[in-house]
Amino acid sequence: MHIAIIGAAGMVGRKLIERLVREGGLSGRTIGKFTLIDVFQPEPPAGFDGTVDARAADLSAPGEAEKLVSARPDVIFHLAAIVSGEAELDFDKGYRINLDGTRYLFDAIRIANGQDGYKPRVVFTSSIAVFGAPLPYPIPDDFHTTPLTSYGTQKAISELLLSDYTRRGFFEGIGIRLPTICIRPGKPNAAASGFFSNILREPLVGQEAVLPVPETIRHWHASPRSAV
Known part of the structure; x- marks a missing residue:
């Protein structure tokens, strides 16, 4: 089995690779090759005896999606995204990475499907940002998607594309709507929900952390391990 992971250098991407290498297979099939893509050079996994193609690439750049699909991976995990706060601050970048890059990937697969019947499994990481307030507890599967941010809008559009391309065969x-993943290691990123990691991570090393929301706020979380 050939597995491609886009966003392989990220927090969830690295843990996903570790899990797949540890288990050695997916859906009863042995993994023989990884293609690992990220804007930063991904590290080849330790302890894996198969083939690894690890490279830095921007999926929204011309030809990159076609290059990935030309190797015909059996499963593609699409984890790459510009996070919420950054997507809100840089409108063009958010839509280029989160929407255009996703659409380029889907279209490259569609064209390959028409050439030789190629039909991979595509796992797309969406977000609870596709929902809009007021939020019920719990959020049911059929709750309306009315995003309040550009990031949520980009994820919601991508969900519709995912559904339509799947419907067309x-x-x-x-699509998996992930909640906030914490505790995120390292320095804070530009995610709007990053403070949930900050208020746990920073005090553990003696640093001050600011809580920018009322203490009554309720939120959904998952650990990196449970997300994988």
Whole structure:
């Protein structure tokens, strides 16, 4: 089995690779090759005896999606995204990475499907940002998607594309709406929800952390391990 991971250098991407290498297979099939893509050079996984193609690439750049699809991976995990706060601050970058890059990938698969019947499994990481307030507890599967941010809008559009391309038989797609993943290691990133990691991570090393919301706020979380 050949597995491609876009966003392989990220927090969830690295843990996903570790899990797949540890288990050695997916859906009863042995993994023989990884293609690992990120804007930063991904590290080849330790302890993996198969083939690894790890490279830095921007999926929204011309030809990159086609290059990935030309190797015909059996499963594609699409984890790459510009996070919420950054997508809100840089409108063009958010839509270029989060929407255009996703659409380029889907279209490259669609074209390959028409050439030789290629039909991979595509796992797309969406977000609870596709929902809009007021939020019920718990959020049911059929709750309306009315995003309040550009990031949420980009994820919601991508979900519709995923559903439509799956309906048309171009690939087998599944979208997973992840909540806030914490505790995120390292320095704070530009995610609007990053403070949830900050208020836990920074005090552990003696640093001050600011809580920018009322203490009554309720939120959904998952650990990196449970997300994988």
